[in-house]
Structures are given as structure tokens and as C-alpha cells.
Amino acid sequence: MSYEFILTDVRGDGAIKTGVITLNRPKQLNALNDGLMDELGAAMQAYDADEAIGCIVLTGSEKAFAAGADIGAMSRWDYMDVYKSDYITRNWETIRRIRKPVIAAVAGFALGGGCELAMMCDMVFAAETAKFGQPEIKLGIIPGAGGTQRLPRAVGKAKAMDLALTARMMDAAEAERAGLVSRVVPAAELMAVTLAAAQTICEHSLPSVMMAKECVNRAYEGPLAEGIQFERRMFHSLFATEDQKEGMDAFVNKRKPVFRHR
Ligand code: DAK
Secondary structure (H helix, E strand, O other): OOOOOEEEEEEOOOOOEEEEEEEOOHHHOOOEOHHHHHHHHHHHHHHHHOOOEEEEEEEOOOOEEEOOEOHHHHOOOOHHHHHHOOOOOOOHHHHHHOOOOEEEEEOOEEEOHHHHHHHHOOEEEEEOOOEEEOHHHHHOOOOOOOHHHHHHHHHOHHHHHHHHHHOOOEEHHHHHHHOOOOEEEOHHHHHHHHHHHHHHHHHOOHHHHHHHHHHHHHHHHOOHHHHHHHHHHHHHHHOOOHHHHHHHHHHHOOOOOOOOOO
């Protein structure tokens, strides 16, 4: 399938591989317009449905992961335009329905909707050049794709307020200290490190990977007691898989497991 605003590529040398999606509107610093978000959702869903894919990596350019929602397009819309078209919910939230792990590999700007898109992914790996921010307040709006909710959960109220109210940017080191980012690496190593982590994930049993993702997201999105109960049910259910028998038998017999992702 060919796309106008993104590039897709399959990477890895194992039986299960990584689907890479690269945002590709370089002249606009990957500003996220409706067409791009439709394509991103379609590409994510295609990888999610592909049995040969175990992990998805979402990345941008050296200069920008994404500099936000497309301000030029938004500047023409009024209340009824965004309300009636269900702006954001309609296509941005496709990524939240993806069941395989999604890693954001961020270099350069991740601002506004770009920062929100990174936060919708399961992990953020950052180049030392990465800059995160929610500068919507400068445009007379507020974060509208989950930023006011996910940012405080990731970095705490103090920093979330600071970023959303002053519009300042946070560099990669600060983002890692604050808990938004899992790893910071030199820009030249970003894709290699991210693809290596993705490959490691691909080698694990896919059902347990998917259930671990679902459980961690419960912790992030719901109350503790419900999350613990959900995790316990998922944990019990993994004893019904062939991969649990294989993984434990391999450990006991000191050999490498051969997962069949069942
Ligand atoms: N949209 C459209 N074009 C953008 C853009 C954006 N967000 N960001 C950059 N560009 C374009 C610039 O206009 C410029 O285009 P030309 O002039 O060359 O045609 C080109 O990309 C290069 O940008 P600069 O020349 O500005 O590059 P610099 O290196 O000087 O500056 C910058 C880089 C990232 C600091 C600067 O471009 C910048 O401040 N960009 C805007 C960042 C921003 O404000 N982002 C937040 C966007 S608002 C909602 C839900 C969600 C949202 C809204 C509503 N609802 C539910 C209703 C989300 C909103 C946002 O994300």
C-alpha cells in the first residue's frame, strides 16, 4: 500500500518482525493533518493484523517527530467544524486500539499533538536532540488529544502544569528524569537502539506481550484495585497458552524457548 504522508517498512531478521512507520511531511516538520492521521491509523491497523509483525515503531525525522497538529488547517475551523467532524477522536485515537506494542522513536520536536501522539505510544525512546512540549496555550487553545491527562500521569502535576501553562519545552534529559521517556541515546543511534528493543520484544511470546501491554495500560488509565484484578485474570489466562508451557519447560531444562505465539 502506498501512502502520501507516511513511509512504511518492515525490519528485523527473525520470523516475527518490526513494522516501522515514519511520519513524512518534512517541510511542515511532520505537522499532523487529517490525511496523515488517517494514513497512520490505517498503517497501524495493518501491522496489528499482520501475524508476521510483533512490534511497531513510530518515528519522524531528525528535526521533528511532529511539531503538532496542523495549525494552518485548524486556523480555518470553527466550533461546529471540530464538533461535528469529531476532530481528534475520529482518527487520532486509532492508535489506542492497537494491541501490539508501539514504540515512539523521537528526535527533534515533539510538540502539541506530536507530544500527545508520542504519549499514546507504549514507550518513548528519545534522541538527545528531542524536545517535548505542549505549547497550545500560545495559540489560544489547550492540548486536545489527551495532553492534559497523559502528561500529568507521566511526569506529575508540577511539570505538566509548567509545560501546559508556560509552553516551555523540555529536553530529552529532563523528559527521561521526569518519566516521560524510557531511554535517551545519541541521535545517530536512535533507530538502531529502538529496533534492537523491538526485535527483543518480537522474540517473546506475542500473547504475553499483548497482555502485559494491556495490563500496564490499565495501571495508567484506571484505578489500582481494578488494575490488580485485571492483571490477575490475565496472569491466570496465560497458563492456558502453549507458550507458557514452552517458556517454563525451556527454563527448567536450560534451553532456549521456541515460542509459537499461541
Ligand atoms: N502546523 C503547521 N505547520 C507547521 C507547524 C504546525 N504545528 N509547525 C511548524 N510548521 C511549519 C512552519 O509553518 C514552517 O512552514 P514554512 O513557513 O516553511 O512554510 C515549517 O514548518 C518550518 O517551521 P519553522 O520555520 O517555524 O521552523 P523553526 O525551526 O524556526 O521552528 C518550531 C520550529 C517547532 C519551534 C516552530 O515551527 C513552531 O513553534 N511550530 C508550532 C509548534 C506548535 O505550536 N505546536 C502545537 C500545535 S497545536 C484539538 C486537539 C488537539 C489539538 C488541537 C485541537 N481539538 C480536540 C479541537 C492539538 C493542537 C496542536 O498540536
